Amino acid sequence: MSKIGTIARRTFLIGSAAVVGGVAFGYYAYKTPADNPLLDDLKEGQAALTPYVRIDASGITLITPRADKGQGAYSVQAALIAEELDVELDQIKADPGPPSKAYYNTALAEESVPFAPTDQGFAAETSRGVVDAIMKFLGMQVTGGSTTVPDGFEKLRYAGAVARETLKAAASEQTGINAASLKTAKGMVILPDGQALSYESLAPLAAKIAPVNDVTLRDPSQWRLIGKPMQRIDVVPKSTGMQRYGIDFEIDGMVHAAIKLNPQAGGAVHGFDATEAMKMRGVHKVMAVTGGIGVLADNTWRAFQAAEAVTCEWGAAPFPAEQAEHWSALENSFTDAHFDNRQRDDGDTDAALIGADVVSAEYRVPYLAHAPLEPVNATVRVTDDRVDVWTGTQIPRFVQATVADMTGVDVKNVHVHVLMMGGSFGHRLEDDNVRLAVEMAMQVKGTPVKLTYSREEDMTHDYRRQIAMARGQGVVKEGQVETFDLGIAMPSIISSQMGRQGISVPGPDATIVQGAWEQPFAIPNYRVTGYRTPELAPISSWRSVGASSNGFFHESFLDELIHAAGADPLAERIRLCSDDVSRKVLETVGEMSNWSSDLGPNRGRGVAFTTSFGAPVAEVIEVTNTEDGIRIDKVYVAAEVGTVVDPVNFDNLVKGGVVFALGHAMNCEITFSDGAVEQTNYDSYEGMRMSQCPEIIVRALENGTKVRGIGEPPVPPAAPALANAIFAATGQRIREMPFDKHIDFT
Amino acid sequence: MRLTVDGKTHDVDVEEDMPLLWVLRDEIGIKGVKYGCGIAACGACTVHINGEAVRSCQTSISDVDGPVTTIQGLGTPDILHVVQEAWIEKQVAQCGYCQSGQIMQAVAFLMETPDPTDAEIDEAMSGNLCRCGTYPRIREAVKLAVLKMPEA
Numbered sequence: 030m031s032k033i034g035t036i037a038r039r040t041f042l043i044g045s046a047a048v049v050g051g052v053a054f055g056y057y058a059y060k061t062p063a064d065n066p067l068l069d070d071l072k073e074g075q076a077a078l079t080p081y082v083r084i085d086a087s088g089i090t091l092i093t094p095r096a097d098k099g100q101g102a103y104s105v106q107a108a109l110i111a112e113e114l115d116v117e118l119d120q121i122k123a124d125p126g127p128p129s130k131a132y133y134n135t136a137l138a139e140e141s142v143p144f145a146p147t148d149q150g151f152a153a154e155t156s157r158g159v160v161d162a163i164m165k166f167l168g169m170q171v172t173g174g175s176t177t178v179p180d181g182f183e184k185l186r187y188a189g190a191v192a193r194e195t196l197k198a199a200a201s202e203q204t205g206i207n208a209a210s211l212k213t214a215k216g217m218v219i220l221p222d223g224q225a226l227s228y229e230s231l232a233p234l235a236a237k238i239a240p241v242n243d244v245t246l247r248d249p250s251q252w253r254l255i256g257k258p259m260q261r262i263d264v265v266p267k268s269t270g271m272q273r274y275g276i277d278f279e280i281d282g283m284v285h286a287a288i289k290l291n292p293q294a295g296g297a298v299h300g301f302d303a304t305e306a307m308k309m310r311g312v313h314k315v316m317a318v319t320g321g322i323g324v325l326a327d328n329t330w331r332a333f334q335a336a337e338a339v340t341c342e343w344g345a346a347p348f349p350a351e352q353a354e355h356w357s358a359l360e361n362s363f364t365d366a367h368f369d370n371r372q373r374d375d376g377d378t379d380a381a382l383i384g385a386d387v388v389s390a391e392y393r394v395p396y397l398a399h400a401p402l403e404p405v406n407a408t409v410r411v412t413d414d415r416v417d418v419w420t421g422t423q424i425p426r427f428v429q430a431t432v433a434d435m436t437g438v439d440v441k442n443v444h445v446h447v448l449m450m451g452g453s454f455g456h457r458l459e460d461d462n463v464r465l466a467v468e469m470a471m472q473v474k475g476t477p478v479k480l481t482y483s484r485e486e487d488m489t490h491d492y493r494r495q496i497a498m499a500r501g502q503g504v505v506k507e508g509q510v511e512t513f514d515l516g517i518a519m520p521s522i523i524s525s526q527m528g529r530q531g532i533s534v535p536g537p538d539a540t541i542v543q544g545a546w547e548q549p550f551a552i553p554n555y556r557v558t559g560y561r562t563p564e565l566a567p568i569s570s571w572r573s574v575g576a577s578s579n580g581f582f583h584e585s586f587l588d589e590l591i592h593a594a595g596a597d598p599l600a601e602r603i604r605l606c607s608d609d610v611s612r613k614v615l616e617t618v619g620e621m622s623n624w625s626s627d628l629g630p631n632r633g634r635g636v637a638f639t640t641s642f643g644a645p646v647a648e649v650i651e652v653t654n655t656e657d658g659i660r661i662d663k664v665y666v667a668a669e670v671g672t673v674v675d676p677v678n679f680d681n682l683v684k685g686g687v688v689f690a691l692g693h694a695m696n697c698e699i700t701f702s703d704g705a706v707e708q709t710n711y712d713s714y715e716g717m718r719m720s721q722c723p724e725i726i727v728r729a730l731e732n733g734t735k736v737r738g739i740g741e742p743p744v745p746p747a748a749p750a751l752a753n754a755i756f757a758a759t760g761q762r763i764r765e766m767p768f769d770k771h772i773d774f775t
Numbered sequence: 776m777r778l779t780v781d782g783k784t785h786d787v788d789v790e791e792d793m794p795l796l797w798v799l800r801d802e803i804g805i806k807g808v809k810y811g812c813g814i815a816a817c818g819a820c821t822v823h824i825n826g827e828a829v830r831s832c833q834t835s836i837s838d839v840d841g842p843v844t845t846i847q848g849l850g851t852p853d854i855l856h857v858v859q860e861a862w863i864e865k866q867v868a869q870c871g872y873c874q875s876g877q878i879m880q881a882v883a884f885l886m887e888t889p890d891p892t893d894a895e896i897d898e899a900m901s902g903n904l905c906r907c908g909t910y911p912r913i914r915e916a917v918k919l920a921v922l923k924m925p926e927a
Contacts, residue, residue: 098870099872099907264863265852266871267871268859268863269852270808270846270847271852272871276809277806328789330796330797402817452872483813484814677866682869684912685869689906689907710812717910718901719905719913722914725911
């Protein structure tokens with residue numbers, strides 16, 4: 030590591046400690062019971078041992094502060110605590126807990142600051158602003174960036190261990206038996222004579238003694254749960270219709286709300302006429318809200334119908350009205366004036382390109398909606414001195430602060446109850462749904478208002494995945510890739526997203542090149558440059574963030590160069606790979622897919638590799654060029670995460686990530702016309718259907734030293750692997766998503 | 776209007792064109808039936824009428840001509856339907872929001888086609904969208920349910 034890199038990393042560590050106060054960071058959080066939010070709210074007979082465990086007469090509750098949007102976060106967090114606490118997963122309840130700074134996300138910073146996993150350099154001067162903003166963000170109990178497992182892997186086990194040892198100390202005090210002679214299992218302390226004391230019975234005494242903080246985590250060889258197939262704690266309710274999501278929330282006296290926002294998002298509302306709507310059955314009230322109108326009614330459907338019936342005069346969107354203008358802005362961004370960062374600049378790329386036979390290509394990816402199946406929603410009750418918010422959110426502390434600000438109610442009296450989410454993919458990192466529900470609830474104080482977005486409002490007033498373009502130039506020599514020069518242009522995701530939370534982010538944005546600049550390849554002349562397009566339509570984090578576009582750019586262009594060199598796509602990647610752990614991932618996917626075998630006529634296979642969120646993932650896709658179009662036959666995935674916590678959930682998330690990525694690559698885009706989104710529902714934004722779903726074969730690798738999350742990393746390599754397979758089967762290079770603009774799929 | 780849902784009779788006073796989905800969710804309180812799109816494009820709202828799978832978001836209450844079964848009437852955590860058992864054994868759900876509709880679709884399909892081919896499964900289930908991408912596990916669960924189904 031360079032000297033500047035060393036200094037910067039140390040500054041980052043100290044800085045983060047200073048920002049978070051040095052107590053809630055890492056596992057030290059458990060050693061500061063004073064910072065324990067559950068102590069504020071304890072009832073008689075309850076003991077709060079750590080911020081992650083609550084035990085009372087009714088049972089054991091594990092606090093799982095990372096939100097569950099379908100990725101199994103509650104289960105995986107509970108399992109990490111239970112591993113050391115010695116409870117079974119069917120003995121506990123999981124509760125996301127209150128918003129609190131004790132639940133800092135300490136892992137989120139790593140991907141956001143421009144350190145490569147292999148420490149290849151760091152633009153300290155220019156990155157200071159980003160680090161600053163990230164520090165503010167990570168203090169905010171955010172769920173995102175595939176960080177739930179990396180963030181919790183040690184600290185949740187410590188939480189369980191501290192709780193266990195404290196319960197043993199309580200049992201020791203009660204019985205007079207030395208704690209070293211006590212064992213624990215299935216939620217009980219076992220005495221030497223076999224007598225068992227339940228944790229629940231020990232809780233009142235455990236509350237009175239100092240927590241035992243001097244604990245050692247068990248060796249992996251002793252793990253009961255981690256690494257073994259688990260039954261997710263929500264699988265039964267989710268298979269019987271009993272799981273309740275935000276949209277299902279009900280409370281006495283609640284009214285139903287709908288909105289109709291300016292289709293030209295962010296444009297003015299010049300006026301509205303609610304005469305017809307107010308005549309409709311069940312309609313209580315129509316009111317102006319930010320960006321449009323809101324309706325209160327006695328039923329969701331009636332509120333939807335009434336919102337439709339309100340006629341509005343809209344102003345224009347504050348961004349270009351037509352899609353072609355968005356593309357022009359990107360096309361014009363590859364200039365010095367738009368330069369954002371260049372963190373990969375190996376060899377002498379300029380010199381290598383002069384006079385050489387240069388291979389060039391240009392790539393495009395469109396805006397995308399998150400479109401989780403559960404439309405965004407929020408239930409809010411505002412009174413003069415207390416606000417309650419019930420919603421599925423990945424940013425509970427932002428929500429709490431925002432609501433306090435809007436209502437003037439002290440932040441301590443703003444209660445955010447985080448509910449299960451029916452998907453997110455990044456959508457619930459935003460909080461407009463809460464803001465609008467609060468606006469309406471403030472007009473009917475004391476009455477709970479449940480705002481449900483229609484699918485159309487959800488899809489058209491989403492903050493989209495970034496639109497992006499890339500231009501590649503390269504040179505091959507003697508059958509090898511010698512020069513790789515990739516420029517990527519997009520608006521800044523970080524600046525758009527954090528700007529909405531009032532955080533300004535100076536300096537470069539590492540996400541513009543995320544998934545491209547930090548790849549473990551030793552190409553002699555290797556350069557990746559980020560260009561910042563001025564903000565167009567506002568954008569947001571979409572599953573795998575910058576890597577969702579940049580994995581496609583990098584791996585498509587690398588494939589073109591390898592083809593130009595006449596080399597084998599997998600063998601050349603393996604040859605270029607400079608990281609042992611990553612090389613193993615590539616070799617494994619080659620072995621899984623029997624890469625060198627002959628596929629027969631009209632068939633082809635493609636490979637792609639992307640490291641994102643610290644996890645190297647390689648995918649091989651096999652396709653057949655049928656008379657009805659391309660059929661995706663098989664996908665092989667090798668994914669490296671250090672340690673797999675639950676192999677079942679791992680397999681499910683990897684397959685889901687592949688389906689998600691391929692579906693959008695095949696047929697999804699969000700485009701603008703007259704300033705409005707043209708795709709309003711799943712009929713024009715289909716994704717993958719079951720009949721198109723390939724067989725997906727997954728293998729986990731555990732050679733890396735760090736534990737990684739798997740929610741996002743399977744996404745980036747899927748689209749380029751498909752494009753490369755289509756090229757292999759048809760000779761046609763597809764350089765633009767969605768691919769169905771250029772080729773049919775069965 | 777009188778409606779039989781999951782074996783219980785309900786009298787509801789609603790507009791004739793109110794979709795069954797919203798009668799179930801907001802008037803009767805059966806929240807296991809989900810709203811996803813409102814245009815019969817996602818299948819999250821699938822219920823049975825006379826044993827046939829229908830999209831309740833596009834079925835006006837006045838067109839309901841028989842008893843309605845929802846996911847909550849199909850089985851319970853204590854007395855599971857075999858398709859639910861299969862869904863649990865294969866751990867299909869991620870966010871789970873589409874799974875009520877997926878299961879209701881699969882049950883109706885297997886009643887008509889107790890020994891389906893892979894292609895028939897794909898075709899029958901392709902109207903049900905899963906944004907999390909659980910299709911590989913849905914396939915496995917349907918096949919497991921075929922094995923579990925009592926012989927007719």
